[in-house]
Amino acid sequence: MPEEATIVQSDQLISADTANAVSILHLYKSFGNNHVLIDFNLAIKKGESVVVLGKSGSGKSVLIKCIIGLLKPDKGTIAVFGKNVSEIKEEELDKLRAKVGFLxxxxxxxxxxTVRENLEFPLRRHWIKVSQVEVNKMVLEALDDVGLAHTVDMMPVELSGGMRKRIALARTLILKPEIILYDEPTTGLDPITGKEIIDLMNDIQEKYNTTSLIISHDMNCVRMTSDRVVILVEGKCYANDTWDRLQQNKDPKVKQFFE
Known part of the structure; x- marks a missing residue:
């Protein structure tokens, strides 16, 4: 059995507490006979950084797609800032998505x-109406946040892998999201560039007090970005604790990720 500190008491994780940016209760999602999420429960407080750790195919990406409304759960509740993602109308969902960035x-x-046009795209797509002067200001501010203001008129093909990741993050920041969902943010990057992206994620978290949900196999990323780590096993939130406490846990299903 896992140590008591990491056992998930699912109903205690979800409350009507307005401090929660995301509340997930009794979430189920299947694709045919493939049961991906099975009674998954999690609450994320505003300003918190939570990493979801699990084997390939365990349902991590499915989870974040359910949160943003790209996939509809079979059962269960997902509340973002107190609004049930599955029940609100499309127009309200679009406004809610403007508060959620997806890398x-x-x-x-x-x-x-161009880089400029890539960053302008979400401004054109969402319901927010801004002048071209304001658009230019927002683009340059987002690029400044990632240290790439000089790339504004470049094409993606002219950029390195690390630079493209930074531009993608700048595009995520353009609408000043209150929540950022990161899907494997350091995958395919060399260790030095990966560390730069991790530092940038932490800088953004501190500057804007964003809530972060991070999907990652990169244990360096997990250790350096997480307030809490959630271990997804067999569709459930199997363990939920700090990096340090989970690293010391002797349960085989937890220990396998830290070996």
Whole structure:
């Protein structure tokens, strides 16, 4: 059995506490006979950084897609800032999504667009109406946050892998999201560049007091970015504690991630 400190008391994790940015209760998601999430429970407080750790195919990416409303749960409740993602109307969901930034593992930059145009894209797509002067200001501010203001008129093909990741993060920041969902933010990067992205994530967290949910296999990223680590095993939130406490845990299902 896991040590008592990491056992998840699911109903105690979810409350109507307004301090929670995200509350997930009794979440189920299957694809045919593949039961990916099974009674998954988690609460994330505003300003907290939580990393979800699990084996490939364990349901980590499915989880964040459910949170943002890209996938609909089979059962259960996901509340973002107190609003049930599955029940609100499309217009309200769109406004809620403007508060949630999503950093894709692949960066998802448009190769045919300049850096400026990539950053402008979410401003054009969302309901927010801003002048071109304001758009220019927001683009340059987001690029300043990631240290790449000089790339504004460059094409993605002209950028290194680390620079493309920074531009993708700048695009995520353009709407000043209150929550950022990171899907494997350091995958495919060399250790030095990966460390730079980790430092940047922490800088953003401190500057904007964002709430972060991070999916990662990079244990250096997990250790350096997390207030808490959630271990996803067999569709459930199996363990939920700090890095230091989980690292000392003797339960085999927890220990395998720290060996």
């Amino acid at each position: 894709f593992q692949s960066n998802a930059l448009y190769d045919s667009m």
